[in-house]
C-alpha cells in the first residue's frame with residue numbers, strides 16, 4: 001500500500017515506518033522536524049534497505065499539504081504529527097489547539113481532496129482523564145485534564161463525527177499507554193529535547209551520567225510501593241499495532257478505537273530498579289512531591305485489540321529497559337543536530353541518499 005506517515009521522523013513514527021518498509025509498503029513521510037531529525041529516517045532506510053519519500057511539510061500549511069497529496073496519492077495515512085508536552089500545553093494552550101487540532105483538520109481536508117479515507121490516528125490514554133476504574137476499557141468515559149489531552153479528545157470526536165457523516169471513511173483511534181524502549185539495533189530511539197518530561201528517558205539520562213538523580217513524583221500513593229503505576233509498552237509492539245489496525249481498516253468502515261497497552265502496570269521504583277540492574281549503573285533517586293494531575297495507577301485492558309486485531313504486546317519491562325539502554329549508550333546525546341526545518345525536499349532526498 002502507499003502509506004503517508006505524518007510525524008514519521010519522530011519517536012513512534014520512525015519505528016512504525018521501519019515496520020511498514022519491512023512489510024513491503026511504499027512509505028512517504030511528512031514532517032516539519034519541530035521535534036525530530038531526518039537522521040532517524042536515514043537510519044530507518046538503512047536498516048530496512050529501502051527508500052522513502054521524505055517531505056518537509058508543516059500540517060498547518062494547507063497549500064503544501066494539498067500539493068503533497070496530489071503528488072503522492074496515498075491510499076492510507078498514519079497520523080503521528082503533533083505536539084505532546086503536557087506542561088507546555090498548559091502554558092501555551094493555543095499553540096496546542098492550533099498545531100494538533102487545526103493540523104488534523106487540514107490533514108483530513110487534504111485526504112478528502114484526493115479521496116483517501118483510511119486513517120490511523122495517534123490518540124492517548126490521556127483521554128481517560130482521572131478515571132480510577134481499572135483496567136481502562138475503551139468504553140470508559142472520556143475527559144481531559146490538560147490542553148494536550150483535550151486536543152486528543154477533540155480529534156477523536158472529530159474523527160467519529162466524520163466517519164458517521166460519510167460511510168466511506170475507515171478510521172482507527174489508537175490509545176497508547178506509555179511508549180518506551182527502542183529498536184534492538186540501538187540505531188533509532190527517543191531523543192527528547194532538553195529535560196525529559198517522561199520517566200523512562202529521564203532514568204536513562206541518570207544512568208548514563210547526564211543527570212544527577214530521578215525525582216520520584218510521590219511516594220505515598222495507594223499502590224504496593226507508594227509510587228505511581230503505569231502500563232509501559234515497548235515501541236516495537238506499539239508500532240506493530242499500527243500495522244494490525246491498517247490491515248483491519250482494509251475490511252472495515254467507520255471509526256474504531258483500541259487501547260494499545262500490555263494490560264499490566266509497573267511502579268516508578270520498579271522502573272528505576274530494572275534500569276539499575278540492566279545498566280549496571282547506580283540510579284540515584286529522591287522522592288519528591290506528587291506532580292499535579294497525576295493519577296496513582298493506570299493500565300489498559302487490551303482485550304479488544306487482541307480480539308479484533310489479533311495484536312498483543314509481546315515485550316516485558318526487562319526488554320524495554322535493555323533496548324532503551326542500548327540506544328542511550330550508543331547515542332548518549334541523541335541524534336546530531338541538523339537544521340532540517342530549513343531544508344528543501346531536494347536537500348532531504350540528497351541527505352537520505354548520502
Ligand code: NAD
Pocket residue numbers: 006007008009010011012013030031032033034035036037057058059060079080081082083084099103122123124125176177178179
Ligand atoms: P515525536 O515528537 O517524536 O513525533 C511527532 C512528530 O511530529 C515529530 O517528528 C514532529 O517534528 C512532527 N510534527 C509535529 N507537529 C507537526 C506539524 N505541524 N507538521 C508536521 N510535522 C509535525 O512524538 P512521538 O512520541 O513519536 O508521538 C507521536 C504521536 O503519538 C503524537 O501525536 C503523540 O501525541 C502521540 N502519543 C505519544 C505518546 C508518548 O508518550 N510518546 C503517548 C500517547 C500518544
Ligand code: UDP
Pocket residue numbers: 178197198199200202214215216217218227228229230268291294
Ligand atoms: N515520574 C516520576 N519522575 C519523573 C517523571 C515521571 O516519578 O521525572 C512518574 C510519574 O509521576 C508517573 C510515571 O512516572 O507516575 C510515568 O510518568 P510519565 O510522565 O513518563 O508518563 P505519564 O503516565 O504521566 O504520561
